[in-house]
Amino acid sequence: MLLELAGLTHSYADGHLAIDSLDLTVRDGELVSIVGPSGCGKSTLLRCIAGLIRPTGGTVTLDGEAIVGVPDNLAVVFQDYSRSLFPWLTVRDNVALPLRRRGKSKQERREAALEALEEVGLADAARKYPWQLSGGMQQRVSIARALAYRPSLLLMDEPFGSVDAQTREDLEDLVLKVHRAEKMTILLVTHDIDESVYVGDRVVILGKSPTGVRADLPVTLPAERDQIETRGLPEFVRLRAEVGRLVRGGATEADAKSDAKTDADTEADTEADAADKAEDKAEDKAEDKAEDKAESKPEGKADVVKKPDTTKTSIAAAAAKKPAAKKAEQATGETDAKTTGETTATTTGKDEAVAAKAAPSGDKPA
Ligand SMILES: Nc1ncnc2c1ncn2[C@@H]1O[C@H](COP(=O)(O)OP(=O)(O)OP(=O)(O)O)[C@@H](O)[C@H]1O
Ligand SMILES: [Mg+2]
Numbered sequence: 001m002l003l004e005l006a007g008l009t010h011s012y013a014d015g016h017l018a019i020d021s022l023d024l025t026v027r028d029g030e031l032v033s034i035v036g037p038s039g040c041g042k043s044t045l046l047r048c049i050a051g052l053i054r055p056t057g058g059t060v061t062l063d064g065e066a067i068v069g070v071p072d073n074l075a076v077v078f079q080d081y082s083r084s085l086f087p088w089l090t091v092r093d094n095v096a097l098p099l100r101r102r103g104k105s106k107q108e109r110r111e112a113a114l115e116a117l118e119e120v121g122l123a124d125a126a127r128k129y130p131w132q133l134s135g136g137m138q139q140r141v142s143i144a145r146a147l148a149y150r151p152s153l154l155l156m157d158e159p160f161g162s163v164d165a166q167t168r169e170d171l172e173d174l175v176l177k178v179h180r181a182e183k184m185t186i187l188l189v190t191h192d193i194d195e196s197v198y199v200g201d202r203v204v205i206l207g208k209s210p211t212g213v214r215a216d217l218p219v220t221l222p223a224e225r226d227q228i229e230t231r232g233l234p235e236f237v238r239l240r241a242e243v244g245r246l247v248r249g250g251a252t253e254a255d256a257k258s259d260a261k262t263d264a265d266t267e268a269d270t271e272a273d274a275a276d277k278a279e280d281k282a283e284d285k286a287e288d289k290a291e292d293k294a295e296s297k298p299e300g301k302a303d304v305v306k307k308p309d310t311t312k313t314s315i316a317a318a319a320a321k322k323p324a325a326k327k328a329e330q331a332t333g334e335t336d337a338k339t340t341g342e343t344t345a346t347t348t349g350k351d352e353a354v355a356a357k358a359a360p361s362g363d364k365p366a
Helices: 042-049 091-102 106-119 135-148 165-182 193-199 234-247 253-296 311-343 349-358
Strands: 003-011 017-026 031-035 057-062 074-077 153-157 185-189 202-206 213-218
Touching: 003 042, 017 042, 017 057, 017 213, 031 165, 031 193, 042 153, 042 185, 074 135, 091 106, 091 135, 106 135, 135 153, 135 165, 165 185, 165 193, 193 234, 202 234, 213 234
Parallel strands: 031 185, 031 202, 074 153, 153 185
Antiparallel strands: 003 017, 003 057, 202 213
C-alpha cells in the first residue's frame, strides 16, 4: 500500500494553518516514525490520512487513489484513547467489534479478540468494561483492537504514552512483530526520540506549526531489533542524537546550504557597509574642510562656499553595494512570492465541521 502526500495543506475552520505543503511518500510495508514539537500538527496529519478531515490543499493518495472518507483496511490508534472505546461494550467486545467487517463468525471474532488482548497483556480484563480499567490499560485495549483487525495501513498517535516503561518496551516489540508478520504499513507518531529510532525504518521529523517535513532519516539499523542490544549500538546512539538535535530545531542539510548562501550575502553586505562608511567619512571630511574654509572667510561670504564633491566616493560605494543590494532585492522578491503562495491556502468550514463530527468516534477501524 503506497501512501503519497503531495503539497498537503490543512487550515482549520478558524483559519489556523496547521499543515503547510507537506510532501511524504510511505512505501508498502514501511514503519515510519513521526516526531515533531508538541502542537506542530502530527494528529492533524494522521486525521487527514485517515480521511477524517479533508485537507484544504494538496493530495493524499493510497495506491494512486485519492482518499475521500475513511479507507478500507485502515486502523487508527488515537492519542485520546479514553474516548475511543465504547463504554457499554466489554473489553473483549470492543476489540471484536470491527472484525465483523472481516466477515468472521462471532466465535472467530471473540477468539481473535482474546488473542490480541493476550498479546497486550490484558487477557484477564476481557470481561471488564473500559471504565473499570486504568488509562494505560484502556490504551492497550485500543492497541489490541487495531492489531486484531490486521489492517494494511495502521496509524498510531502516541500509542504508548500512558503505559509504564516495561510495558512500553513490550508493546514496541509487539508492534514490530506484527509489522513483520503482516507486512503492514505503519505510521507511528511519538514524542519519544529513542522509540522513534528503535521501531522505525525511517524517522520523519516535522517542523513547528504550520508543519512540514524538516528531515527524513533512514534508520540504518539491522531489521531485527532488541531492546538491549539495538539501543547499545553506536548507530542507534548516533541516530537518536541526530533526531534529538533536529527536533530541537537544529540545522538540517538544507539549512546548512542556505546558511552558506546567507554567509555570502553577509559578506557582500559587509563590503557595502564598509563602502557606506568610507563614503560618510569622505563626506564628513569634505564638509569639515568646507566649514573650516567658510569660517576663515569674512562674514557674508560663507553662502558661496561650494558643496564638497563626493561624487567619486559615492560611485565607488554604489559599485561595492550593488551585488548585495541586488541579492537583497531578489530575496525580497522570493519572500513575497512565498507569502503570496501561503495565503492561497483556503478554508472549507463545512468540510471541517463534518470531519469534526466524525472524529470523536472515528477511531473505529474502517
Ligand atoms: N479543531 C481544531 N480547530 C482549530 N485548530 C486546531 C484544531 N485541532 C488542532 N488545532 C491546532 O492545530 C495545531 C496542530 O494540532 P495537532 O493536534 O495536530 O498537533 P500535534 O502535533 O498532534 O500536538 P501534540 O504533540 O500535542 O499531540 C495546533 O496549533 C492546534 O491548536
Ligand atoms: Mg497530537
